[in-house]
Amino acid sequence: MVKVNGTELDVAGKTVSEYLATTAYDPKRIAVERNGDIVFKSQYDDTILKDGDRLEIVSFVGGG
Numbered sequence: 918m919v920k921v922n923g924t925e926l927d928v929a930g931k932t933v934s935e936y937l938a939t940t941a942y943d944p945k946r947i948a949v950e951r952n953g954d955i956v957f958k959s960q961y962d963d964t965i966l967k968d969g970d971r972l973e974i975v976s977f978v979g980g981g
Contacts (some may be wrong), residue, residue: 936972941975949974
């Protein structure tokens with residue numbers, strides 16, 4: 918199980934890209950943190966989620 922923004926999900930074994938493809942997040946407008954470290958967009962395809970990982974996903978919102 919992986920905790921994503923405080924919710925336990927069964928996504929261990931998937932890459933960050935694979936997980937994001939199942940969500941409504943726009944990969945161009947988010948930042949992903951895994952276990953306290955930023956995951957760069959260039960690493961989404963290579964970063965495999967493991968049991969016990971904690972992901973925080975933050976969406977950027979424009980406005981003025």
